[in-house]
Amino acid sequence: MSNIIKIRNISKEYNMGVEIVHALRDVSLDLDKNEYVAIMGPSGSGKSTLMNILGCLDTPTTGLYEFNGLNVGKMNDNELARIRNKEIGFVFQTFNLLARSDALHNVELPLIYAGVSSGERKKRAKEALEQVGLGDRITHKPNELSGGQRQRVAVARALVTRPSIILADEPTGNLDSKSGDEILGLFAELHDQGNTIIVVTHEEYVAEHSRRILRIKDGLVESDIRVDNSRIPNGVREELTS
Amino acid sequence: MLFLHELREGIRIAFEAIRANKLRSVLTTVGVVIGIVSVTLMGTALEGMNRAFDESIESIGADVLYVQKFPWFTGGDDWWVYRNRPDIRMEHASALERYSVIPQAVSPAASAMAGISFRERSVEGVFISGTTHRYTELSGTDIMLGRFMTQAESESGRPVVVLGSEVAERLFGVENPIGQLVKIRNHSFRVIGVLDRQGSFLGLFSLDNRALIPINRFFRMYGQRRDISIEVKVGSIEMIEEAIEEIRGIMRRERRLEPWEDDNFAINQQEMLTNTFAGISMVIGGVGFFITGLALFVGGIGIMNITFVSVSERTKEIGIRKSLGAPGRSILMQFLMESAFICLLGGVLGVLIAYPLSLIIDQVIPTAMPVSIVIIALTISFLVGIISGFLPAYRASRMDPVEAIRHE
Ligand SMILES: Nc1ncnc2c1ncn2[C@@H]1O[C@H](COP(=O)(O)OP(=O)(O)OP(=O)(O)O)[C@@H](O)[C@H]1O
Ligand SMILES: [Mg+2]
Numbered sequence: 001m002s003n004i005i006k007i008r009n010i011s012k013e014y015n016m017g018v019e020i021v022h023a024l025r026d027v028s029l030d031l032d033k034n035e036y037v038a039i040m041g042p043s044g045s046g047k048s049t050l051m052n053i054l055g056c057l058d059t060p061t062t063g064l065y066e067f068n069g070l071n072v073g074k075m076n077d078n079e080l081a082r083i084r085n086k087e088i089g090f091v092f093q094t095f096n097l098l099a100r101s102d103a104l105h106n107v108e109l110p111l112i113y114a115g116v117s118s119g120e121r122k123k124r125a126k127e128a129l130e131q132v133g134l135g136d137r138i139t140h141k142p143n144e145l146s147g148g149q150r151q152r153v154a155v156a157r158a159l160v161t162r163p164s165i166i167l168a169d170e171p172t173g174n175l176d177s178k179s180g181d182e183i184l185g186l187f188a189e190l191h192d193q194g195n196t197i198i199v200v201t202h203e204e205y206v207a208e209h210s211r212r213i214l215r216i217k218d219g220l221v222e223s224d225i226r227v228d229n230s231r232i233p234n235g236v237r238e239e240l241t242s
Numbered sequence: 243m244l245f246l247h248e249l250r251e252g253i254r255i256a257f258e259a260i261r262a263n264k265l266r267s268v269l270t271t272v273g274v275v276i277g278i279v280s281v282t283l284m285g286t287a288l289e290g291m292n293r294a295f296d297e298s299i300e301s302i303g304a305d306v307l308y309v310q311k312f313p314w315f316t317g318g319d320d321w322w323v324y325r326n327r328p329d330i331r332m333e334h335a336s337a338l339e340r341y342s343v344i345p346q347a348v349s350p351a352a353s354a355m356a357g358i359s360f361r362e363r364s365v366e367g368v369f370i371s372g373t374t375h376r377y378t379e380l381s382g383t384d385i386m387l388g389r390f391m392t393q394a395e396s397e398s399g400r401p402v403v404v405l406g407s408e409v410a411e412r413l414f415g416v417e418n419p420i421g422q423l424v425k426i427r428n429h430s431f432r433v434i435g436v437l438d439r440q441g442s443f444l445g446l447f448s449l450d451n452r453a454l455i456p457i458n459r460f461f462r463m464y465g466q467r468r469d470i471s472i473e474v475k476v477g478s479i480e481m482i483e484e485a486i487e488e489i490r491g492i493m494r495r496e497r498r499l500e501p502w503e504d505d506n507f508a509i510n511q512q513e514m515l516t517n518t519f520a521g522i523s524m525v526i527g528g529v530g531f532f533i534t535g536l537a538l539f540v541g542g543i544g545i546m547n548i549t550f551v552s553v554s555e556r557t558k559e560i561g562i563r564k565s566l567g568a569p570g571r572s573i574l575m576q577f578l579m580e581s582a583f584i585c586l587l588g589g590v591l592g593v594l595i596a597y598p599l600s601l602i603i604d605q606v607i608p609t610a611m612p613v614s615i616v617i618i619a620l621t622i623s624f625l626v627g628i629i630s631g632f633l634p635a636y637r638a639s640r641m642d643p644v645e646a647i648r649h650e
Pocket of ligand 2: 048049169
């Protein structure tokens with residue numbers, strides 16, 4: 001397995017004028033291909049901050065971050081945008097779909113910034129929507145979809161570029177348990193297909209789906225435990241990766 | 243390739259945004275609309291003025307000089323100075339005819355306004371000119387019907403008249419006027435010809451509402467002691483300066499002016515009209531430019547403001563797009579396109595409003611909205627959009643994605 005992410009002693013500080021907030025203090029982390037990691041911790045512990053840094057939306061104040069062997073800390077805004085576009089798929093708690101665009105266009109978006117031609121874009125976006133079970137909803141706008149369906153559109157958008165990792169920040173936080181399960185089922189499937197997934201969550205049952213649980217507290221890694229969790233059948237792997 | 247995709251997405255977003263905020267977009271464009279209306283109308287009016295001027299100036303002839311008491315264009319203060327000058331008289335015309343060598347022809351002309359009647363029909367306010375048989379040579383006007391006065395008729399002051407086409411039409415309708423007797427100030431004149439149609443001067447007054455009679459007949463009717471104008475045809479544009487100097491010399495000698503005295507007559511020429519017209523055009527153009535500039539400036543500020551509003555409304559969208567890998571330039575383009583197309587919308591509205599107004603102008607000065615001014619107007623409005631959208635669009639492109647996406 002090859003190393004996707006290598007983090008060494010990163011910190012993130014917010015200068016609030018009167019005081020400095022240490023969102024992350026000293027975090028080191030290695031992440032391999034096809035890992036499924038859950039990041040857990042109390043509110044305010046720095047989970048989202050870490051997630052944003054991992055996703056190249058934000059940069060650490062100090063420390064080293066290498067993505068596929070590239071030093072992220074040395075990248076300019078355009079290079080970061082390129083990494084986000086090609087290598088990272090985000091899934092947010094609040095879905096973050098464009099309200100005025102239909103499901104298909106929402107999923108197409110990252111491909112536009114990747115310079116994929118219109119025909120190819122439509123084809124791939126449709127495939128991604130079919131993969132998340134929304135092949136019959138492609139012309140629906142977000143407000144014409146249920147919460148669970150919206151999050152599935154977001155998952156389709158995250159995987160349409162075939163990124164190196166999928167980052168999900170509390171993806172089930174706004175969903176009922178049934179819809180949440182559907183999303184977790186999707187993640188399991190994606191993981192079986194060889195995708196790398198990082199999920200931030202509060203809920204233990206979400207973490208149970210993962211193979212590695214990273215607990216952080218006050219900006220520090222409290223524990224990093226690998227679990228051999230083989231509940232999910234791997235039978236679909238061959239079928240979907242072909 | 244990537245740029246094109248981003249541009250297309252930018253345009254798509256722009257149209258979506260404009261459609262979603264139709265009323266707001268239209269209201270925002272008011273300033274731009276006013277600017278574009280003013281620039282197109284000004285262009286249209288100037289086009290008409292130029293056209294009318296070019297047509298009118300043709301009737302004057304570029305190589306004809308006018309020796310007159312008043313210069314054609316004067317400051318108001320000098321009016322009394324000119325007023326007190328001695329009149330131009332027939333003897334000056336004779337002297338010019340006798341002594342000048344450069345000009346081809348010299349013809350005196352005196353004029354007055356009078357009514358002309360034929361039986362029970364009459365036309366008031368006709369421009370009556372006393373002139374000579376050389377008139378057609380000088381003016382370049384042709385005879386449409388009949389003939390012009392002969393040298394004999396001109397010198398003996400026979401009661402013959404050549405009518406302007408408008409006068410002929412109003413007095414005779416479809417009848418043939420040649421050989422008929424008309425009355426001017428109760429004197430009978432025989433109609434010997436009708437002039438070609440000449441249209442109007444700058445759309446202000448008709449050049450066809452006139453009648454030409456022998457100048458000697460004119461003096462008998464109106465008296466000898468009258469200020470006249472002497473038309474001198476130089477024959478070639480290159481010789482104009484020399485001709486002016488020659489005429490000046492002859493006139494000064496006739497008037498017995500000492501070397502230190504100023505000319506007490508004016509030698510007018512078409513160029514003065516052209517220059518004055520160019521001056522007027524420039525003033526109109528300048529005023530129009532100022533109004534246009536002001537309106538577009540105010541309009542541009544409005545567009546900038548609405549783009550700022552749009553950026554702040556769509557902060558979250560910017561964050562989402564950035565998280566999906568949209569580079570700054572793509573966000574920049576999105577908002578530039580939005581402001582540019584809103585402005586272009588204003589430009590189109592402006593042209594649509596200006597068009598019927600240009601038809602009204604057409605009633606006063608015959609004109610047509612030039613295609614070039616439409617293209618210029620639309621280009622200007624597009625550019626105003628780009629310029630005024632730049633600041634907010636740039637700010638959007640520099641937004642921090644984490645903060646933007648958290649924005650509600
Ligand atoms: N932009 C910011 N400016 C100042 N402080 C910030 C900023 N973003 C995060 N923080 C602070 O950093 C710390 C970590 O925040 P973070 O959002 O990473 O927490 P979290 O673990 O995701 O919490 P939650 O579970 O509630 O989402 C918090 O104390 C927060 O107040
Ligand atoms: Mg969080």
